[in-house]
Amino acid sequence: MLATLLGSTAPLWAFEQTFCATDDQQLNLCLPAPAQRIIALSPGITEQVFAAGAGGKLVAAVSFSDYPEEARELPRVGGYNRFDLEAIVALKPDLLIAWSEGNPAEQLSQLKALGLPVYHSDPDSFDDIASAIERIGKLAGTADAANTAAAHFRQGIAELAQRYADAPKVRVFQQIWNNPLMTVNSDHMISKATELCGGENIFADLGKLSARIDLEAVLAANPEAIIAGGMGEENRDWLDAWERFDGLTAVQRNNLFFVPPSTLQRPTPRLLDGARLMCQHLETARARR
Structure with missing residues (x-):
């Protein structure tokens, strides 16, 4: 069984805190080690994972995951609105990153019931995007790269806000x-x-x-x-x-x-x-x- 704290009563001190993150549904997810086999369940999440420096850990994505160029070569597990559950399970992921607004809730529940760790990424503001990158970096063990990317994004947004404020x-x-x-x-x-x-x-x-x-x-x-x-x-x-x-x-x-x-x-x-x-x-x- 893949390790996950989702629904578990195990104390957080049992895991390395650097591999814990609170997702956009305010659920805390902890992994016993950095994720090595990640599946992204939307094209946007695929980009987030690459931005966090963890693209090399992706083992699959969904249709239309086309950026960066390496994402085009990833195996597909269906579309964001309907997954191939058997294909997902067969890939033995240690982290699934979901898009709550677009992914089918029933299928996400099925994945959780199978013991697979599901993390929800649903940013709806500029800072949320930067935070999403940072949190994925925590779970994947690529925090340095993720933090750099997030800081660059925040700085760019701040510059535009200042330039066009008036x-x-x-x-x-x-x-x-x-x-x-x-x-x-x-x-x-x-x-x-x-x-x-x-x-x-x-x-x-x-x-x-x-x-x-x-x-x-x-x-x-x-x-x-x-x-x-x-x-x-x-x-x-x-x-x-x-x-x-x-x-x-x-x-x-x-x-x-x-x-x-x-x-x-x-x-x-x-x-x-x-x-x-x-x-x-x-x-x-x-x-x-």
């Missing part, structure tokens, strides 16, 4: 899907990155983290800039579709900006790259007034 606001529509048309509210990391750059999310008050939106609502709101990803890291077709709405300020000023979706939609250190690019785009929009 920047004139730009009203932004953030498009995360095209059919149906979807956007995010103020709680989403994309919206927080928008605010970091001095942008104002025109749908910040929506009740759901991500939601469908009517085309008419976007036209009525008349954003100064539209920022979108696409069906790939270089596909800006979604933006091209807005060109026919020449009454929009964003179209009139050519403020239709592309940001590779994985740099904004995954809670990883690459969010700093996405935020920097977004800030540049919003500076361009200000210059076009």
